[in-house]
Amino acid sequence: MGVGPHILHADLDAFYASVEQLLDPSLRGRPIAVGGSVVLAASYEAKRFGVQGGMSGRQAKQRCPDLVFVGGHFREYQRLADRVMEVLSDHTPHVERISIDEAFCDVGGSVHLFGPPGVIAARIRARVRDEIGLPISVGAARTKHLAKIASQVAKPDGLVVVDPDRELEFLHPLPVGLVWGVGPVTERTLADRGIHTIGQLAATGDEALQRLLGTAIGSKVFALAANDDARRVESGARARSVGAQSAFGRREPTPDLVRSVLGHLADRVAGRLRAKQRAGRTVTVRVRFAARGRPSTAVTRSSTSDAAIATTLTLTEVAERLVHRALADHPECREISLLAISVSNLVDQPVLQLELPVDAHDHELRPGSRVGSARWAVDTQIDAIRRKFGRSAVGYTSTALSDAVSVPDEFRELAEHEL
Numbered sequence: 001m002g003v004g005p006h007i008l009h010a011d012l013d014a015f016y017a018s019v020e021q022l023l024d025p026s027l028r029g030r031p032i033a034v035g036g037s038v039v040l041a042a043s044y045e046a047k048r049f050g051v052q053g054g055m056s057g058r059q060a061k062q063r064c065p066d067l068v069f070v071g072g073h074f075r076e077y078q079r080l081a082d083r084v085m086e087v088l089s090d091h092t093p094h095v096e097r098i099s100i101d102e103a104f105c106d107v108g109g110s111v112h113l114f115g116p117p118g119v120i121a122a123r124i125r126a127r128v129r130d131e132i133g134l135p136i137s138v139g140a141a142r143t144k145h146l147a148k149i150a151s152q153v154a155k156p157d158g159l160v161v162v163d164p165d166r167e168l169e170f171l172h173p174l175p176v177g178l179v180w181g182v183g184p185v186t187e188r189t190l191a192d193r194g195i196h197t198i199g200q201l202a203a204t205g206d207e208a209l210q211r212l213l214g215t216a217i218g219s220k221v222f223a224l225a226a227n228d229d230a231r232r233v234e235s236g237a238r239a240r241s242v243g244a245q246s247a248f249g250r251r252e253p254t255p256d257l258v259r260s261v262l263g264h265l266a267d268r269v270a271g272r273l274r275a276k277q278r279a280g281r282t283v284t285v286r287v288r289f290a291a292r293g294r295p296s297t298a299v300t301r302s303s304t305s306d307a308a309i310a311t312t313l314t315l316t317e318v319a320e321r322l323v324h325r326a327l328a329d330h331p332e333c334r335e336i337s338l339l340a341i342s343v344s345n346l347v348d349q350p351v352l353q354l355e356l357p358v359d360a361h362d363h364e365l366r367p368g369s370r371v372g373s374a375r376w377a378v379d380t381q382i383d384a385i386r387r388k389f390g391r392s393a394v395g396y397t398s399t400a401l402s403d404a405v406s407v408p409d410e411f412r413e414l415a416e417h418e419l
C-alpha cells in the first residue's frame with residue numbers, strides 16, 4: 001500500500017457519553033457521566049471540569065456539582081459502534097477494530113475510488129455524524145502510531161492528517177503521554193527526569209530508556225518516539241486474547257473479595273473462550289492499587305502453562321494465585337480498585353474435553369484426571385443451560401457479584417486488550 005498517510009485511526013469522541021446525549025436530547029450540552037460509584041465515561045462538558053473515566057463518582061461530583069449521572073445503555077453502545085464500523089468498512093476492507101469505539105483502517109487501496117486519505121477521512125466523519133449522529137475524530141498518517149496520535153490531537157470532533165514529509169515536526173513537540181504505552185506512571189518517571197516531549201524522549205536514547213523503564217517497555221517507547229513503527233493494519237485478525245475487568249471502589253483485598261471478583265471474571269472469560277472453541281496458555285491478571293492522595297498504580301502478573309485453559313474454575317484458580325502474588329509483592333498497598341483477567345496464547349480447541357493447567361505438581365488437574373474432566377463437563381452443561389435459558393439461569397456461586405461495580409459483557413465484548 002502507498003507511502004502516503006494511508007492509515008486512519010478513527011475514534012469516537014467520549015463515546016458512551018455521546019451515545020447517552022444522542023438517546024436523550026435533554027442531556028445535550030450538559031456535563032454527564034456514565035456510571036455511578038465509578039465514572040465509566042464523561043462527556044466533554046464534564047471533562048472541562050476535570051471529570052475523567054475511572055474517577056470515583058463522589059470525586060467527580062466535587063469537581064462538577066452539576067454533573068448528571070446516567071446509567072449505561074450497553075446494548076445501544078454496541079449497536080451504534082457496530083454501525084460506525086460498517087461505515088469504515090464501506091471505504092476499505094482493511095479495518096482492524098481495537099476496541100468498541102476505535103479502529104485502524106488502511107485506505108491505501110481505496111484512493112482511486114474515494115480520493116486521498118484526508119478526503120476519505122472527512123467522508124467517514126461526515127457519514128458518522130449524519131447517519132448515526134455521533135462525533136468521531138480521525139487521524140491519518142503513514143504509520144499506526146502517528147495515526148493514533150493524530151486522532152487524539154484532533155479531538156474533539158476533528159481530523160488531522162500527518163504529512164509524511166513532516167512527521168517529526170508533528171511528533172516531537174507533543175507530550176510523552178501520547179506515546180502508545182506511556183501511562184501516568186511512566187509519564188511521571190519521565191517527568192522526574194525532565195523528559196516531557198516526545199522529542200526529548202527520542203533524544204534520551206534506546207539504552208537509557210531501557211534502563212529507566214525496563215527493557216521491553218523502554219525499547220518499545222524509544223522506537224515509537226523515534227517514529228519507527230512498522231505494524232500493519234490487521235483486518236480480520238483473530239483475537240489474540242480474551243479478557244474482562246471489573247472496577248469497584250477502593251476495597252480491602254480480602255481472599256473472599258478476590259475470589260468472588262475473579263470467579264465472576266473467569267466465568268465470563270472462560271465462557272467466551274469456550275463459545276469460540278478456543279483455549280489459552282497464558283493467563284494475565286491486572287491489579288490496580290488505590291492509594292489515598294496519590295495516582296493509582298496497576299501491576300500485571302502472568303503465567304504460562306503447557307496446557308491451554310478454558311474451564312472456569314481452573315482459570316479462577318490460576319488468576320487467584322497470580323493476584324495473591326501481586327498483593328504479596330506490594331504489602332504497602334492496602335486497597336485495590338480493579339481486577340482484570342486476560343487469557344492469551346490462544347489455540348483452537350474444538351472439542352476440549354480435558355484440561356489441566358496450573359503447576360505440574362497439580363496431579364489432580366492433569367489431562368484426563370477426574371477433576372479436569374469433571375470441570376469440563378460442568379462447564380459444558382452450564383454453557384448449554386445458558387444457551388437455552390440465559391446467562392443468569394445458572395452459574396458458580398462465586399460468580400454472583402453483589403456490590404462490586406461490574407462492567408457488563410456487552411461493554412467489554414471488544415475489550416480484547418493486551419493488558
Ligand SMILES: [Mg+2]
Nearest residue numbers: 011012013101
Ligand atoms: Mg473513543
